[in-house]
Amino acid sequence: MQELWVYVEALEDGVENVSLEVMGKGLELAAKKGMECSAVVVGWGLDKVVNELRGYNLSRVYYVADELLKTFDSSTFSKSLHQLVETYQPAAILFGATYNGTDVAARLAIRTGAGMIAHVVALDIEEDTGMLVGDVPGFGGNIVAACKCRPSVLQLVTVRHGIFNPPEKGESPKAEVIHFKPQLEKTDAKVRLVERKVEPRKEISRAELVVIAGMGTGGDLTPIRKLAEKIGADVAVTRPLADMGAAPRDVQIGSTGYSLKSRLAIVAGVSGAIHFVSGIRDVKTVISINTDKEAPIFQFSDYCVVGDLFKIIPRLVEML
Amino acid sequence: METVLNNGEPVGIASLCFQCGACTANCPLNINDGTRMNPRKILRKLQLGLKPDVDPFMCMMCMACEWVCPRGVKILDVIRYFRVEAYRANRTPEKLVQALWNIYEEGNPWGYPSKDRGKWSSGLQIRERAKTLLYVGCITSYDIRLQKIARNIVRLLTDSGVEVAVLGGRERCCGDTIYNAGETDFLEELIEDNIKQFKETDAETIITVSPHCNNMIKNVYPRYGGDFEVFHYTEYLNNLLEVGKLQIPQRYNGEKVTYHDPCYLGRYMNIFEEPRKLLEHVKGIELVEMKLNKAVSLCCGGGGGHILFESKPDERPSNIRVRQAAETCAKTLVTSCPYCIINFEDSVKMQKLGMQVADLTEILSGL
Amino acid sequence: MKIVVCVKVVPKIEEVRFNPETKTVDRSKASNEINEADKNALEAALQIKQKIGGEVVVLSMGPPFFEPFLKLCVAMGADDAVLISDPVLAAADTYATSYVLAQAIKRIGFDLVLCGESTADSGTGQVPPQIAEWLNIPNISYASHIDVVNKKMIVKRTIRNGYEIVETEPPALVSVELGSNTPRFPDFKRKRWVDKEFQLKVWTAAQLGVDLDKVGRRGSKTDVIELKELSPIERRREIITGSEEEIAVRLADIIKAELTT
Numbered sequence: 031m032q033e034l035w036v037y038v039e040a041l042e043d044g045v046e047n048v049s050l051e052v053m054g055k056g057l058e059l060a061a062k063k064g065m066e067c068s069a070v071v072v073g074w075g076l077d078k079v080v081n082e083l084r085g086y087n088l089s090r091v092y093y094v095a096d097e098l099l100k101t102f103d104s105s106t107f108s109k110s111l112h113q114l115v116e117t118y119q120p121a122a123i124l125f126g127a128t129y130n131g132t133d134v135a136a137r138l139a140i141r142t143g144a145g146m147i148a149h150v151v152a153l154d155i156e157e158d159t160g161m162l163v164g165d166v167p168g169f170g171g172n173i174v175a176a177c178k179c180r181p182s183v184l185q186l187v188t189v190r191h192g193i194f195n196p197p198e199k200g201e202s203p204k205a206e207v208i209h210f211k212p213q214l215e216k217t218d219a220k221v222r223l224v225e226r227k228v229e230p231r232k233e234i235s236r237a238e239l240v241v242i243a244g245m246g247t248g249g250d251l252t253p254i255r256k257l258a259e260k261i262g263a264d265v266a267v268t269r270p271l272a273d274m275g276a277a278p279r280d281v282q283i284g285s286t287g288y289s290l291k292s293r294l295a296i297v298a299g300v301s302g303a304i305h306f307v308s309g310i311r312d313v314k315t316v317i318s319i320n321t322d323k324e325a326p327i328f329q330f331s332d333y334c335v336v337g338d339l340f341k342i343i344p345r346l347v348e349m350l
Numbered sequence: 351m352e353t354v355l356n357n358g359e360p361v362g363i364a365s366l367c368f369q370c371g372a373c374t375a376n377c378p379l380n381i382n383d384g385t386r387m388n389p390r391k392i393l394r395k396l397q398l399g400l401k402p403d404v405d406p407f408m409c410m411m412c413m414a415c416e417w418v419c420p421r422g423v424k425i426l427d428v429i430r431y432f433r434v435e436a437y438r439a440n441r442t443p444e445k446l447v448q449a450l451w452n453i454y455e456e457g458n459p460w461g462y463p464s465k466d467r468g469k470w471s472s473g474l475q476i477r478e479r480a481k482t483l484l485y486v487g488c489i490t491s492y493d494i495r496l497q498k499i500a501r502n503i504v505r506l507l508t509d510s511g512v513e514v515a516v517l518g519g520r521e522r523c524c525g526d527t528i529y530n531a532g533e534t535d536f537l538e539e540l541i542e543d544n545i546k547q548f549k550e551t552d553a554e555t556i557i558t559v560s561p562h563c564n565n566m567i568k569n570v571y572p573r574y575g576g577d578f579e580v581f582h583y584t585e586y587l588n589n590l591l592e593v594g595k596l597q598i599p600q601r602y603n604g605e606k607v608t609y610h611d612p613c614y615l616g617r618y619m620n621i622f623e624e625p626r627k628l629l630e631h632v633k634g635i636e637l638v639e640m641k642l643n644k645a646v647s648l649c650c651g652g653g654g655g656h657i658l659f660e661s662k663p664d665e666r667p668s669n670i671r672v673r674q675a676a677e678t679c680a681k682t683l684v685t686s687c688p689y690c691i692i693n694f695e696d697s698v699k700m701q702k703l704g705m706q707v708a709d710l711t712e713i714l715s716g717l
Numbered sequence: 718m719k720i721v722v723c724v725k726v727v728p729k730i731e732e733v734r735f736n737p738e739t740k741t742v743d744r745s746k747a748s749n750e751i752n753e754a755d756k757n758a759l760e761a762a763l764q765i766k767q768k769i770g771g772e773v774v775v776l777s778m779g780p781p782f783f784e785p786f787l788k789l790c791v792a793m794g795a796d797d798a799v800l801i802s803d804p805v806l807a808a809a810d811t812y813a814t815s816y817v818l819a820q821a822i823k824r825i826g827f828d829l830v831l832c833g834e835s836t837a838d839s840g841t842g843q844v845p846p847q848i849a850e851w852l853n854i855p856n857i858s859y860a861s862h863i864d865v866v867n868k869k870m871i872v873k874r875t876i877r878n879g880y881e882i883v884e885t886e887p888p889a890l891v892s893v894e895l896g897s898n899t900p901r902f903p904d905f906k907r908k909r910w911v912d913k914e915f916q917l918k919v920w921t922a923a924q925l926g927v928d929l930d931k932v933g934r935r936g937s938k939t940d941v942i943e944l945k946e947l948s949p950i951e952r953r954r955e956i957i958t959g960s961e962e963e964i965a966v967r968l969a970d971i972i973k974a975e976l977t978t
Contacts, residue, residue, distance in 0.1 A: 104846055105855050129842075129859050129876065136846035137856075139812060145938035146811065148841035163942070168839050170730040173742060176943040220855040221885045224871065228879035239976075245699050261972060270700045273663040285460055286445075286660035294975045303692065304493035308460060315975055316952065317968060326494035332953040333971055335964055345965035350972065440901070450902040455750050463731045464748075535905030 032121040032160065033089070034060040037111075038069045039131055040079045042228075048126030050196035052189045056124050057087060057197050059155045059162070065121065068092060068205070070114065072107050072134075074100040084205040086197050092118070094210045101223040102130050108137035110212035115142060115184065117210070122162055124153075127188035135186050145179025146186040151193050162187055170312065192238065234281045235288045239263035239295075242283055242310075246299020246320060246339060249276045253343040254298060260350050266290070268300050283309035298339040302327025319343070360428045364396035366421045373415035373425055378649045378667040379408065389415050389425045396428070406432035407443050410667075411530070411654035412613040417645055429654075430532070437532030445658045446531040454536065457522035458488035459658060468519030470497035474504055480515035482507075483553035483578075485567065487560040488523050489657075489688050495695075496688050500559060502711035503583050507557075509597040510590050515551050522547075524563040529570065530655035538574060541566075545576045555579045557586045561614035561687045562653070568619070582615055584686050584710060588624035591631055598632065598714045606636045607713065608680035610671065610694070611647035612687030625686055625710055632713055638678045648674070652689030663700065668693035672703055682706045684713055718771035718865060718887070720762040721822050722795070723832045723848070724755040726779060726786045730837060735946040742944060751786050754833025756900035758893040762831050763794045763901065765865050772796045774825055778806060778817050787917055792908035793901055798917035799825060805922050805929065810937035811843040818844070819851030820927050821920070828887040829870070834859055834894050845892035856890040857883055861897040 036056040038049040053069065060067035068090035069083050080093045094110045111134060115123075123138075125131040127149035139146040150164030151174070162185050166175045179185040234240070241258040242265075243251050249271060258265045265281060272282040283290060285305040295313040299320060300306060307330045310316055318331040319339045328334040335342060373389040380386055387408055395402040406429045415425045436442055452461035470491050484503060490496045507514045522544060528537040548556065556578045558564040568580035581589070590596040609629060615621045622644045629637050642648045650668040651661065663669070672694050675683040683694055683705055694707045732747035762773045775790040777783050778801040787798040801821050809817070822830055830852070835842035842858070849856035861880065862873040873882050875894055922932060930936055957967050 103855065104849070104858075108850070132842050133846040133856060133858055136811070136843040137850040139843070139938070140815065140847050140850040143812075143938065146843060147939060148811075148839075148843060165945075166839075166841075169733050169742065170837070172730075172946065173733070173735050174945045175941045176945065177939050178942050179939050180937070182938065220889070221857060221883050223881060224884050225882040226876075226879070227881075228876075261976065269660075270696065273700060279660075285658070294972065296972075303495060303695075304460070304462075304489065305692070308462065315971075317971065328954060328956075329494055330952055332955060333968070334954060334956045335968065336956070336958075337961065337964060341961050342964055342968075345961050346968050346972075349965050349969035444899040447899050447902055451900070454902075463729070465729075465732055533902065533905075535908075536902070539905060 032063075032065045033118070034065050034067050035092070035120045035123040036067065036069050037123055037125040037131060037134070038071050038079075038083060039126060039128060040071060040073055040076050045079060045083075046126055046128060047196070048128060048189065048191040051191065051194040052124045052126050053086060053088075054197040055153055055189065055194040059153065063155050063157060063160055065160070066090070068120075070094065070111070070123070072099055072110055080207055084207065085199045086205070087200040088205040090206045090208055092208045092210055094212055096212050096214055098214045098216065098219045099212075103219055103221040104130070104133035104137055105220060106214055106218050107134045108141060109218060110214065111138055112141045113212050114210050120184065121160060122185040122187065125186070125188045127190050132188050135188055139186050142184050144182050144184035144186050146188070147177045147179065149188050149190040151190055153187060153189065161185065234264055234266055234283070235290060237264040237266075237290065238293050240266050240290055240292045240313075241296045241298065242266045242268065242300060243271055243276070243298055244268040244300030244306075245270045246301075247271070249274050251276055253340060253347075256347050257296065257343050260347050263294075263296070268306050285309065297327060297331065298343065300327050301325050302330060360431045361396050361399075363424050363428055364393040366423045367393040367397065368421060369394060370420060372418045372420065373423075376414045376418045378410065378412060378414060378651070381648075381667060381670065382664065389428075392428065393423065393425070402432075404432060406430075406436060406532075407446070407655065409654050410613075410649050410651055410656050412649035413617040414613075414646070414649065417617050433530070433532030434534060435532070442531055443659070446527070446655055449527050449655075449658055450531055450533055450536065453523045453528060453540070458492065459523060459527040460488070460492070462492045465519065467491050467521060470500050471504070471516060471518060474501060476504060476518070477513065477515045478518070479551045480513045481552060482512055482514045482555045482557065483548060483551050484514050484516050484557050485524065485559070485563055486516060486521060487558065487563045487688070489692070490559050491521065493688070493692075496691065499688065499709045499711050502709070502715045503557070503559060506587060506596070506598065506711060506714060510595045512590070514557070515553070517547065517551065520547065524566040525570070526562040526566050527655060527658070529566065541571055541574045541576070545571060545574060548576070548578060553578060555581065557581050557583050559583060559688065561612050561618065562689065565614050565618050582619065582621060582686070584615070584625045584628065585621055587714070588627055591628060596631075605634065605682065606638055606678070606680040607682040607684050607708075608638050608640045608675050608678045609643070610640070610650075610675065610683060610685040610690060611644055612685055612690050613647065613649050613653055615686060616647050617645060628710060628714060629684065635713065638680055640674045640678045640680075642674065650687075650690040650693040652687075652693050657689045657692070666693070666697065668697040669701060672697040672701065672705065676703050676705055680705070682708050682713070684708050684710055686710045718765060718769060718828045719826060720765060720771060720773050720829045720831060721825055721827045722755070722759045722762045722773060722775045722790075723818055723830065723844070724759065724775050724777045724787065724790060725752045725833075725836050726750070726777065726783045727752045727836055727838045735944070737946060740944045749782070749786070751789065752833055752836045754835060754837075754893065754895040756833075757895060757898055758831040758833045759790055759793060759795065760898045760900040761860070761863055761893050764898070765829075765863065766794075769865055771828075774799060776818065776821055776825065777801070778809075778814060778821070780807075781919075784917060784919075788911045788915065789903055789908070791911045791915055791917070792903035792905070794904070800917060800919045801922075801925055802919055803922040806933045808934040808937070809932060810939045811841055811847055812938045813932050813936035815844045815847030816851055816931045816936065817925070817927060819848045820925055822848065822852060824925065830854075830890040832890065832892045834892045842892070845890060849890040852888070852890070854888045854890055855885050856892065857885065858892045859894045860891045861894045863891060863893075
């Protein structure tokens with residue numbers, strides 16, 4: 031039976047969320063086509079992760095382990111994965127479109143001559159051919175191309191985070207664990223890790239969902255924070271509010287602050303002067319709330335509400 | 351030191367200084383405690399053949415120093431010299447380097463799409479060729495709040511029988527930001543391209559909206575072959591007023607307004623009376639003066655490239671300026687520079703002063 | 718150190734139009750610019766050259782209109798520029814593109830290859846690791862800082878919520894994070910010389926010497942089967958009216974739809 035693999039990226043404490051999301055979709059597509067779905071983990075000292083993965087309805091969990099794979103290096107990881115692919119010959123491999131995942135998949139694509147469909151936001155499988163069809167956003171996300179690999183021994187797809195849902199866990203651990211020792215030389219590992227620091231850094235420019243407060247809030251961010259918490263968004267402010275100290279400068283939006291590339295920005299109490307709007311230019315959907323119907327912000331919004339944010343936002347939070 | 355200015359080396363300029371310190375006392379950067387900018391010291395070091403320790407980009411180029419100098423020392427030329435030197439040594443602030451790229455790629459220092467530049471005039475029928483060209487400028491073209499000013503000027507001119515053309519989407523930055531950044535070669539190309547473009551519209555007279563653009567086109571462009579008659583809109587409209595041609599709606603209800611003299615209009619171009627004459631012509635307006643008016647006007651903080659930078663709230667002269675305006679009990683603070691308007695609206699909002707900030711054309715057009 | 722910087726010229730995104738009838742992307746009226754992240758890569762290369770000396774060569778694969786942009790890179794400080802231009806190379810996916818670039822890099826010779834993290838138009842981020850695989854060298858992606866000390870490269874790279882510092886030796890490929898530095902503005906005096914005197918190298922597929930089965934449409938491993946527009950570039954400006962309740966309900970619907978897309 032043909033196999034669809036899901037490449038699972040391990041972290042210090044568990045796995046990347048996107049790997050589970052991809053697994054959810056992988057299991058669904060495999061079932062649709064009558065294929066088996068298995069997970070692949072590459073690394074060292076990941077027995078706990080591998081064991082936990084068995085709890086999902088996978089057929090197998092391949093564990094590619096070697097001490098040289100202890101830290102990430104796209105060369106060693108793709109070389110090892112290539113050897114696994116040659117041994118077990120999957121039909122397709124799905125990756126989360128993380129920095130590391132993309133590097134591994136890309137190198138594997140060259141090694142195997144496989145097609146690679148990048149950071150898809152939708153994915154389906156053709157029942158007759160078993161070919162995957164992925165929707166690839168381009169040109170700033172406004173134009174989407176449906177892409178397919180050319181017939182080959184393998185198909186590779188990377189999937190954007192936040193698109194699919196993680197799978198439900200199975201009743202009891204059923205998946206077989208296959209240990210695989212890759213053939214690696216010490217000279218293969220050319221990238222050495224010197225230091226790694228994970229610090230919860232506020233990177234507002236990479237936030238996907240943002241609620242922005244302007245002077246219309248008078249500096250009172252309570253309704254803004256409640257809304258942000260409800261939808262899992264970051265809170266940002268305009269320059270005058272950062273001046274007032276209502277929020278730190280590293281969440282200030284505008285030409286002298288940061289620019290957003292979010293999917294959604296809810297802009298409350300902001301008039302929309304030009305030095306602010308340049309910061310939301312690349313946001314996919316903008317919802318604005320302002321009491322002034324002439325406020326320039328409405329020219330730069332997709333949905334415009336002329337109203338009092340202190341009344342509307344609490345109601346909105348109730349509805350969500 | 352290399353000569354980069356028309357008027358001679360900075361050492362030559364400094365030789366006139368007799369160290370009275372009036373410049374430093376008058377600098378808006380020194381208005382709060384401490385001396386952040388010390389032109390007197392800079393000039394002294396130059397006189398002694400030493401290298402001054404100065405961040406030339408801190409200066410707002412407001413000319414308050416030059417105006418009070420009893421010896422007429424061209425202090426801004428010295429600042430500009432150091433900016434050019436800093437640019438060549440790669441010490442230009444990042445924001446200005448980004449602004450240079452933006453002007454090169456999109457025709458404005460903020461990088462707003464060049465395809466949107468002409469949108470301010472949508473709905474208005476304006477010619478592309480005439481003897482009089484209205485040069486709108488970057489921020490006025492793109493900012494929704496400021497676009498009204500350009501539309502007002504077009505209406506005021508056409509109602510007064512003036513045939514005016516605009517470049518619309520083809521207009522590019524006047525180069526003021528490049529000048530501020532200390533870059534000289536791209537500036538030359540841009541100015542030459544602009545002059546060619548102006549000539550292609552048959553322009554003999556150019557009216558500007560921003561005093562910054564005015565300074566560039568009137569004072570700098572002639573060095574590169576630009577020979578147009580250049581007026582700021584306040585001058586031009588005042589000329590129309592004096593020959594009885596200016597048509598303005600004159601309804602106002604005894605409102606008090608006060609007028610702020612923008613640095614680049616007042617001190618740079620000696621234009622103090624024209625805006626006032628225009629305001630006085632509007633029936634029902636009561637014009638009151640605030641302190642530090644006319645030649646000693648306090649800078650809003652937007653010049654010298656500062657409109658692109660972030661600043662600490664307690665270091666913004668516009669905060670003080672709007673309080674001075676509020677002290678007159680005027681309902682509206684009127685001015686005639688887009689940077690001043692942006693800074694004042696910000697300061698009024700931040701300090702919750704409840705005043706309105708308006709451009710002169712908005713008063714003339716009945717707001 | 719000899720550094721090759723890969724550069725792509727991309728259309729200005731806001732000027733690209735989607736034709737819903739023909740379902741094609743119309744770039745014909747869009748003006749072009751150097752891909753922003755590639756400027757960061759070039760700046761990183763120039764900083765390394767300033768520190769330890771060497772040569773910086775910019776490389777691109779594309780139609781002839783790429784030339785003035787490569788010349789602009791030379792005006793920024795690059796020493797040489799190579800353009801691989803040939804109709805047979807067009808419509809390439811990342812597999813075919815990376816193959817061609819890798820062959821060119823081999824021909825030019827290098828110690829280090831720098832790329833921008835991804836391009837503004839397709840944004841796959843695949844070409845840098847793929848070039849590295851063709852050249853059989855290590856790749857380090859999303860570098861925010863590169864230091865070359867004693868023939869060793871110390872690279873700080875961005876990871877989610879933090880950073881890593883890794884080390885390797887040349888030959889290697891590093892892709893540079895967007896916005897990790899401020900690209901210097903071109904020297905316009907140098908640009909005048911470049912525009913008048915400088916000749917960049919333009920190689921056809923034959924001159925480069927590539928396997929035609931691996932290039933262009935023929936050599937690609939993926940195909941676009943359909944184009945769809947996701948959302949228009951102009952803002953909708955839809956006004957939502959009604960009672961507070963009604964507005965809240967509508968907004969909640971919009972937000973929920975956005976969260977599940």
